[in-house]
Amino acid sequence: xxxxxxxxxxxxxxxxxxxxxxxxxxxxxxxxxxxxxxxxxxxxxxxxxxxxxxxxxxxxxxxxxxxxxxxxxxxxxxxxxxxxxxxxxxxxxxxxxxxxxxxxxxxxxxxxxxxxxxxxxxxxxxxxxxxxxxxxxxxxxxxxxxxxxxxxxxxxxxxxxxxxxxxxxxxxxxxxxxxxxxxxxxxxxxxxxxxxxxxxxxxxxxxxxxxxxxxxxxxxxxx
Numbered sequence: 001x002x003x004x005x006x007x008x009x010x011x012x013x014x015x016x017x018x019x020x021x022x023x024x025x026x027x028x029x030x031x032x033x034x035x036x037x038x039x040x041x042x043x044x045x046x047x048x049x050x051x052x053x054x055x056x057x058x059x060x061x062x063x064x065x066x067x068x069x070x071x072x073x074x075x076x077x078x079x080x081x082x083x084x085x086x087x088x089x090x091x092x093x094x095x096x097x098x099x100x101x102x103x104x105x106x107x108x109x110x111x112x113x114x115x116x117x118x119x120x121x122x123x124x125x126x127x128x129x130x131x132x133x134x135x136x137x138x139x140x141x142x143x144x145x146x147x148x149x150x151x152x153x154x155x156x157x158x159x160x161x162x163x164x165x166x167x168x169x170x171x172x173x174x175x176x177x178x179x180x181x182x183x184x185x186x187x188x189x190x191x192x193x194x195x196x197x198x199x200x201x202x203x204x205x206x207x208x209x210x211x212x213x214x215x216x217x218x219x220x221x222x223x
Contacts (some may be wrong), residue, residue, distance in 0.1 A: 037182040044157035045178035045202030048150040053204030059138035121209035151222040162223040172210040173203040
């Protein structure tokens with residue numbers, strides 16, 4: 001009888017240990033899942049902010065082209081037979097600065113961005129303040145594209161774009177808050193299922209000329 005009791009107690013302890021180990025395993029899986037989801041949200045936010053900033057720079061390039069045309073028009077109104085100097089075009093100055101930056105070791109992408117930042121910042125507000133006007137207008141018209149590209153990136157990272165948002169500008173940067181849904185494992189009656197939306201923020205490259213625009217901080221939903 002004593003041996004039976006001992007075997008019964010041993011079986012009970014083994015079952016109890018296996019049960020506790022099962023709970024611990026579920027707990028570890030959930031904790032690991034939270035960290036993985038947090039990193040996923042962070043990556044989504046970072047990628048989305050960079051993609052959104054690229055869209056914004058496309059708009060700035062368009063604004064520069066519009067401003068060059070404005071300068072040429074104003075010049076020809078005053079000098080009908082004249083030829084507008086190439087070196088006075090903003091696009092020319094940006095190209096020259098990009099070449100200079102490449103010569104001192106900047107990557108192609110870094111040089112292109114820095115050249116725009118440096119030249120535009122130095123030129124603002126521009127002739128008749130039209131450079132500022134063109135840039136501000138382009139930023140407004142690009143907001144839809146910025147929101148769309150950020151939403152696309154977040155969705156590709158299994159995020160929830162309906163709960164995510166973009167801020168233009170936060171510290172002279174485009175900032176994206178990406179939300180990824182996490183649903184953990186559960187152990188009936190002992191561990192409740194963890195269900196949570198995990199937000200993370202990411203910011204694109206700094207746009208040095210933004211402080212010259214008088215543009216405030218504005219946050220927009222992605223959907």
